[in-house]
Amino acid sequence: MEAAIVIRGVSKVFAGRNGLRVAALEQIDLTIGAGEFLCVVGPSGCGKTTLLRILAGLEQQSAGRVEIRSGEPGKPLTSMVFQETSIFPWLTVKDNVAYGLRMRRVPPAVQEPIVEHYLRLTGLDKFRDAYPHQLSGGMKQRVSVARAFANDPSILLLDEPFGSLDEQTRLLMQEELLRIWEAHRKTAVFVTHSIDEAIFLGDRVLVMTARPGRVKAILEVDLPRPRDLVNLRSQPAFLDLSRTIWHYLREEVRAEEHAGRKL
Amino acid sequence: MGKRWREAFAARTVSVLSPALLLAGWELLARAGLVDVRVFSSPSRILGTLIPALLSGELLYHTWVSVCRIVLGFAAGALPGVVLGLSMGLFPFVRAALQPMVAVTFPIPKLAIMPLILLVFGLGETSKVFTIAVGVFYLVLINTMAGVLNIDRIYLDVARSFGASRRDFYLTVALPGALPMIFAGFKLGMGTALLLIVAAELSAARAGVGYWIWRAYDMFDIERMFSALLMMSALGFVFSYALDVLERWVIPWKPPSSSAG
Known part of the structure; x- marks a missing residue:
């Protein structure tokens, strides 16, 4: 598989308060293939989000090299779906979805069909003129997902996009995300704290260590697509993988717990 | 029920x-x-003066003169207030450069600099408009800046990650995000404008509601004075209503619950 993202020896140190320096990431080496769906799990505060923000260009790594290979010239490299509600309250659903295209000065006539396509794909077409305050939490994250897809980036970055949703809505959103992703097969990096979610969605699962975040293990998810998320849970392969990931993760979560401190 | x-x-x-x-x-x-009706008059006496003053058009003329000064002064103060406030909110460097001057000059009562304004701009219209502009400017500036600083960081991240230009930051994040606070600044500024117009029309004015009040004082015509006070009250009501309507029109995304009342 052709590589879409190559990460070599990436570290990130934050200058904290009182001159304390906090290492968030340490010596990350990772290659992500074009069209691959990679899920990242790790204990809270392990630098998962920092890794995504570096890929998104929102943070600069302290050391190491990140190379993102763009598929086509003219396309944006990355688009991010943020963890918290990040759609603009002052824009309608339609204008939120069109935001990336508008920033790239795509002519309105070209924007229109793209935006309509993703509104329909995410079931938002009836709400195109609504403002975010009129939408439920799930609907808001749909807008956020549609906004990232509509921008047509080489790489999609998703930072626990469904973390704040209730269990049922989350399952629905995972199914929808897979459906949209399977229609477009973009390279995706998905950060989550849920082992189930990581296996549901990913081609591979990256397990990170407690802070400073390092690569603990990378596991292949050998489950056929398209996946039926409801039946997946009872398959032996799913259960095995889930157990393995938890085995790796457990020591790290415990280490984080015993460290017993927050930033 | x-x-x-x-x-x-x-x-x-x-x-x-x-x-x-x-x-x-x-x-x-x-x-x-x-x-004592010589000082406090009575409702019937005031009405007896107010109605002829309105019907003759005399009071309306003076009101119109004041309204023009208020609107001009408001615009002249609010516009730079918004632009500078957005810049100070968005760019720490601009904030660092201007904050000390704002902090030092803001607390000076605007009435205290009126003599200076008269010296600089003379006795004409400019000095009155400028006095109001100064009062409005600070309130709008400070509220706009606070509005931008209160915008959730996430929206700046979103704009950055989607490749927003500097102009896009102003127009798609800072301005809409700060609009509710900008309007709070407008409303405070309008209150100040009404306060300042009366003082500004005290000196060297030939017309205006403030001028009318001071003339009535000179002539000890309490009823005329009260008529003008009623007019000021009506002006305040109309201006704040107009700002409310404008706010609802400019900020359609504001949930109705918070704009009630």
Whole structure:
């Protein structure tokens, strides 16, 4: 598989308060293939989000090299779906979805069909003129997902996009995300704290260590697509993988717990 | 439902009755000679002056002169207030450069610099418009900056990650995000403008509601003075209503619950 993202020896140190320096990431080496769906799990505060923000260009790594290979010239490299509600309250659903295209000065006539396509794909077409305050939490994250897809980036970055949703809505959103992703097969990096979610969605699962975040293990998810998320849970392969990931993760979560401190 | 309706009805009745009672009491005390009508007049006397003054167009002319000064001064203060406020909110460097000057000059009462303004701009229209502009400017500037600083960081991240240009930061994040606070600044500024117009028209004015009030004072014509006060009250009401309407039109995304009242 052709590589879409190559990460070599990436570290990130934050200058904290009182001159304390906090290492968030340490010596990350990772290659992500074009069209691959990679899920990242790790204990809270392990630098998962920092890794995504570096890929998104929102943070600069302290050391190491990140190379993102763009598929086509003219396309944006990355688009991010943020963890918290990040759609603009002052824009309608339609204008939120069109935001990336508008920033790239795509002519309105070209924007229109793209935006309509993703509104329909995410079931938002009836709400195109609504403002975010009129939408439920799930609907808001749909807008956020549609906004990232509509921008047509080489790489999609998703930072626990469904973390704040209730269990049922989350399952629905995972199914929808897979459906949209399977229609477009973009390279995706998905950060989550849920082992189930990581296996549901990913081609591979990256397990990170407690802070400073390092690569603990990378596991292949050998489950056929398209996946039926409801039946997946009872398959032996799913259960095995889930157990393995938890085995790796457990020591790290415990280490984080015993460290017993927050930033 | 019946109980709530009755409570609402009672509240509304009280809101109408209490000022009516006050006016009636005032009138009665004036007629009984318990209140000095030379200073406090009485509702009927004031009405007797107000209505002819309105019908002759005299009071409306002076009101119009004041309204023009207020609107011009408001615009001249609010516009740079918004632009500078957005810049100071968005760019720490601009904030660092301008904050000290704002902090030092803001607390100076605007009335205290009126003599200086008169020296610089003379006795004409400019000095009155400028006085109002200065008062409005600070309130709008400070509220706009606070509005931008209060915008959730996430929206700046979103704009950055989607490749927003500097202009896009102003127009798609800072301005809409700060609009509710900008309007709060407008409303405070309007209150200040009404305060300043009266003072500004004290010196070297030939027309205006403020001029009218000071003239009435000179001539000890209490009824004319009260007529102008009623006009000021009406002006304040109209301006704040206009700002409310404008706000609803400019900020359609604001949930209705928070804009009520």
